[in-house]
Amino acid sequence: MKQLDLEKIRTLIKYFIIQYNVTNILLAISGGQDSLYLINILETLKQQLFKIKLQISYIYIDHQWKQTSLQQIKHIINYIKLMKSSITIYQISKITLSEDECRTFRYNIILQHAAKYKFELVITGHNATDTIETFIQNIIKGSGIESLNNLAIKSKILQDTFILRPLLKLDREMIYWICKKFYLPIWSDSTNYVYKIQRNRIRQELIPYIKKYLHKNIEYNIKSLIHHYYYQNEYIKQSVIKLYLKSQHCKRTAISHQKIKTQNFLLQIKIIQLFCFDNFQMYLENSKIIKVINKINSKSLNLSRIMTYNHFIFFINNNWFYLSIKIY
Known part of the structure; x- marks a missing residue:
């Protein structure tokens, strides 16, 4: 089953590159297991699709939250050097723990960078667990149905630029197993255990509590709910446009x-x-x-x-x- 999931991810990215004639790719990385796995896939595809002459670049946004930020940057740079690829690093000087504000910073920087250097495809490491956590966050905020399933595998962000989230069908545990299998150097991010960040509370406390005391299949049920909401939202949008x-x-x-x-x-x-x-x-x-x-x-x-x-x-x-x- 795991091997089948791996092949699906590779096939998805390969199909997208060929279908849209992509030659210039930007991968947004964090140094965590998601981005390391995607680096592994892209560098492998680069060799397999040598006739296309893929140009792969990496971008990393450093919020400078922790004392080990500099060491993490060095770790990422050394790993990218092994791939013989280029990386651009942006440092945000304003220290903040507001997740919404940081997400906006990251998205805007990536968007501007992609537009400036004319990247045809931006890839991010969002996974199925991220989708569940975002769903819960949006419920807490009182968001409408259109915001409860706001992560799509593919979307257009600029006139000639797509964003692809190929890991949305894989959960965090699966990706961790993959990284261990390929001996990828995962960087352990200490900010994942800062409970002032709402997402960490949801990940480390709320979901485990619900699984233990209320419903052990909460994650599967949320995935199904998001799937149904997607079709309901699409029906509403089509009706509105008509x-x-x-x-x-x-x-x-x-x-x-x-x-x-x-x-x-x-x-x-x-x-x-x-x-x-x-x-x-x-x-x-x-x-x-x-x-x-x-x-x-x-x-x-x-x-x-x-x-x-x-x-x-x-x-x-x-x-x-x-x-x-x-x-x-």
Whole structure:
């Protein structure tokens, strides 16, 4: 079974490289078991696909949280040197334990680096265990269904750049077994045991507690739930797009409120969100959208200004809901 999973990962990456004619790859690494396993796969594929002439580069983001940060960087550099590849290291001087803030830093740096050097494919080491932990974090935050399964194996991040997360089907224990099998030099990260970081609490305390005292198959059940949520979310998105296109005005920045008010409340929210973003790249808060929907659904409606928001005016005229820019 383990060997079968290994072949699936190799095949997935190889297929993606060939299908999209990828020649320039950026791998975001941490020095942990996930990134070391991916380095092993990519360097092997580089030799197997010698006709393609793959260029593989690595990027590492150092938050400088721990006293051993410099030693870890040296360890990573020495290992990449053995591969005869290049690595770029960014150091974040602001010390913080906010996981959301650090994730934003990392993503923006990787995105800017990929755009600057025209990488066609960015690969990260997110695994199935990460997906479960992210799911629990999003539930704690009260996120909507679209945020509960926000890690996709493949997505487009720039016009000519994809991001691939090939390890999403493998859990952390499986990847650890693989690294041991190939004698890969895993760096033990002490920040994984800092309990001020919410993800560490979930990983080290919450999930083991649930498995022991509440339900031993909690991880499998969450995976199944994420799988179902994915299809539910895709159905909602497709329905919203279809309804939005049918509701659009042929000439003006407007949609038919008569068609909107007959829909499910959730679809009404999503259609108005899409309307605002499609025309003005504006994300409207749920509280504002609900105010708009309540006005649209009211019985007496002819010509009415609903509200102003930043530099925009929302108003109704006959059967149409309009969004216009405020003129000073």
